[in-house]
Amino acid sequence: MKQQVWDALQTIRQKSDHVVRERTGGDRIFIQVGSATCENAAGAVEIAEEFRKHIAASGRDDIVLRRTGCTGRCSREPIVSVYRAGAMPVKYQQVTRELVHKIFTQHVLKGEPLLDHVLDGPIEAVSRFEILNCASIRCGWKGEKICGGPMADRLRAMGVEPEECRVIKASCFGACSAEQAGKCTHILVRPQNVLYRIETLDDLEEVVREHIRGGRLVERLRVRDEPVSQDFFELYGEVAFFNRQTRIALRHNGIIDPESIEEYVHYRGFEALAKVLSRGDPQAVIDEVIKSRLRGRGGGGFPTGEKWTLATQSPEKVR
Numbered sequence: 001m002k003q004q005v006w007d008a009l010q011t012i013r014q015k016s017d018h019v020v021r022e023r024t025g026g027d028r029i030f031i032q033v034g035s036a037t038c039e040n041a042a043g044a045v046e047i048a049e050e051f052r053k054h055i056a057a058s059g060r061d062d063i064v065l066r067r068t069g070c071t072g073r074c075s076r077e078p079i080v081s082v083y084r085a086g087a088m089p090v091k092y093q094q095v096t097r098e099l100v101h102k103i104f105t106q107h108v109l110k111g112e113p114l115l116d117h118v119l120d121g122p123i124e125a126v127s128r129f130e131i132l133n134c135a136s137i138r139c140g141w142k143g144e145k146i147c148g149g150p151m152a153d154r155l156r157a158m159g160v161e162p163e164e165c166r167v168i169k170a171s172c173f174g175a176c177s178a179e180q181a182g183k184c185t186h187i188l189v190r191p192q193n194v195l196y197r198i199e200t201l202d203d204l205e206e207v208v209r210e211h212i213r214g215g216r217l218v219e220r221l222r223v224r225d226e227p228v229s230q231d232f233f234e235l236y237g238e239v240a241f242f243n244r245q246t247r248i249a250l251r252h253n254g255i256i257d258p259e260s261i262e263e264y265v266h267y268r269g270f271e272a273l274a275k276v277l278s279r280g281d282p283q284a285v286i287d288e289v290i291k292s293r294l295r296g297r298g299g300g301g302f303p304t305g306e307k308w309t310l311a312t313q314s315p316e317k318v319r
Helices: 001-025 037-041 044-058 097-108 151-157 201-213 228-238 259-268 272-281 282-292 304-312
Strands: 029-034 062-070 080-083 089-094 131-133 165-170 185-190 194-198
Touching: 001 259, 001 272, 029 097, 037 044, 044 062, 044 097, 062 272, 080 097, 089 097, 131 151, 131 304, 151 165, 151 201, 185 201, 185 228, 194 201
Parallel strands: 029 062, 131 165
Antiparallel strands: 029 080, 080 089, 131 185, 185 194
16 A cells, blocks of 8 residues: 555656647746735736737747746746747746737747846846856855855956856755765756866866857766756746845746646645655654744644644543
8 A cells, every 4th residue: 555655646747748748848948937925916807818818829839828826026026937949047027918919929939038027127238148057155155165266257358248147146055965064066057057066276277168159068067866856946047136045945936837637746736745655654754843942823823743742642532
C-alpha cells in the first residue's frame, strides 16, 4: 500500500509533465496575465479578454495566452508578462486596455518592447543577456573574492558592455552548502536560464567567451541540481522588488496557473503528502514538525509539534 501511493504519484506526474511540455514547448510566444483576486480587482479579467481578442484577430496559432497567480506586486497590477523564445522576459505594469493594443502590436508581433511601461521602469534597453549574481555572503561576497572585484567591473574589463550583458545582484539561490562558503559564487545566465558555479576568474572568463560571446553552454561549470528558487529567478530575476527575495514557500507564485492541476503536480505538488503516506509513520511527521520549530500564528505562538503530540496522547480517538 505504501509503495502504491508513491507509484501512483509518479504516474500522475509523468502525465502532468507531458501536458506541461505540450503547453510550453516550441517557439511560441506567451502572454501571461495575473489572475489573483487582487489582479482581477485591478482589471486583469478585462485585460486578458482584450489580449484574447487580439490573438483571435491576428490569426496566429503560435501566440498563447496564459494566467498565473499573485506575484506580490499588488501596487503595480495588472501585471502582464511577454515571453519570446531566445529573448528576455518582459513584464509590464498597470496595464490598461489601451496599453494592451500597444503591447500586442509592437512587442508581441514586432518584438519591440515598450520600455516606458516595463515593471519598475522605464528602462533604456533590454540587454541580450543578463547575469544574476548571487550576492549572499556565502557566494564569495557578491563574487568579489572569486573574481577579484565586483562582477560588473570584471565583465567590463573583459570588454562586455551593458547593452550586451547586464549584471544584477540577486538574493541567495540556495545552490551552495556551508562547506562552500567563500570558495565559489553562482551566476544565472538569462535568457537561457543556466546556473553556473564559478570558482576562479578563469571560470568567469570561460563563461563570457563561450556562452555570452559564442552561444555555447559551459557544461563543466553548470549546476545540475536546480535550487528551489531558480524557477522564480528565471522569470522575475531582473526586477529589484523580486530579486532581493529568497522565496521558498512562495517560490511558484507568479509561475503556476492557479487552476491547472497539471502544472501543480509538475512543480512537485502532492509530493510531501505522498512521502508521508508512503512512510506510514505519524510520529516521524510530528518529530519533523518539532524540529522545524513551527509555531501557531495566534498570540501565544504555541509550538505546533507539541500540539500534535498532545493530540496523539488523547484517549478519545473520534475527531
